[in-house]
Amino acid sequence: MTADLLPGLGERARAAAHPRSAACVSCAATVTLADRPDATVVRHAGAVAKAHAPRTDPAELTLRLTVAARLGQILLAPLGTAPAVLGDRLVTLWPYGSPVDPDDPDAAPWEDAARLLARLHRSPVTTALPPMRGPAKAARAVARLRAAGPHPATAPVLRAWAALPGWARAEAPMPGPAVLCHGDLHLGQLVRHPAPDGPWRLIDVDDLGTGPAAWDLARPAAWYACGLLPPGEWTRFLTAYRAAGGPAVPADGDPWPALDVAARALTVQTAALAVVRAVAAGRAPDEVERCVIDACDRMGAHPPRPGGVFPE
Structure with a gap:
């Protein structure tokens, strides 16, 4: 389902992680953090690209991104408030954050x-x-x-x-x-x-x-x-x-x-x-x-x- 989606997401994450250069010398590999019908999430270095569920409303997602940017002390602030389009999916960019450790x-x-x-x-x-x-x-x-x-x-x-x-x-x-x-x-x-x-x-x-x-x-x-x-x-x-x-x-x-x-x-x-x-x-x-x-x-x-x- 996401075979065609992952390369494009990886490219978006790499571009967000290295906005001033196409070079990527010392970074670790691009990693898939989640791959579900409602969301696919890819990380490269300090940036994350997320493909939202099919048929996500772009206007509503933009409103939600705007709130997250405004409330950056509560919600993780996105890297921009205008979702991009990749195939039939909307894509947003985020800084990487360390998740809760499920083993602790x-x-x-x-x-x-x-x-x-x-x-x-x-x-x-x-x-x-x-x-x-x-x-x-x-x-x-x-x-x-x-x-x-x-x-x-x-x-x-x-x-x-x-x-x-x-x-x-x-x-x-x-x-x-x-x-x-x-x-x-x-x-x-x-x-x-x-x-x-x-x-x-x-x-x-x-x-x-x-x-x-x-x-x-x-x-x-x-x-x-x-x-x-x-x-x-x-x-x-x-x-x-x-x-x-x-x-x-x-x-x-x-x-x-x-x-x-x-x-x-x-x-x-x-x-x-x-x-x-x-x-x-x-x-x-x-x-x-x-x-x-x-x-x-x-x-x-x-x-x-x-x-x-x-x-x-």
Whole structure:
């Protein structure tokens, strides 16, 4: 799928890394950092070229790049705010940042992620951004589940999905007040820049937009509720977010009434993709996948309600 795309991306990354010279004598080889249907990312030296998903709207991407450039102390600033075209894909250029080390979970920057989110959520919306794409991504995951073929886990995941309010299924306007949201927060969305030990920045603006701040806390909240994130790490994240004045939850007391619906939606999204992978591989869900599927089964029996909590 990307055989024709990678050479062109590599050329864009090399040109960005060496803007004043075509020579490249002492650099390491060009490296593919990601190659997925929704994004292909290539690095050369200190520059990264990203090919965005097919049919990405150029005007909306330009708006998101403009916000990232303006909020360079929160979001990694792009190398320019006008996307280029490579074949049928839009391409953006970025400085390279060091990612979170997946082999060192004790060093996971939960507090930094929380503080960056709180600052993002408190930033004024000065650009006419589209809605953040979190609910739309969840809806796409469910559509993929429906198309994947029969599986015993499909029914409980769809029951949990059906119990969600329309906004969480991308079928109705999102509730206010709308703030600036990342839209797809997880630890893979943080890098240190300058590499290797500069300050942390949020990356990936594809889902950036306005919406309920709770969505950006939903994935760690869902992992915690499903038993996949230790309570201590969840507490570190939530405490740092509150201390930084994040508006998604009350400053004290029970945060769950504010997080319940979004956490359920992210659980359904994760479970739907887990089932899709299991069907494609012809295997049973693994232990982690089973956790989110089982959570959907519980959620279907306990629909969200005002002041409700994620079912244990």
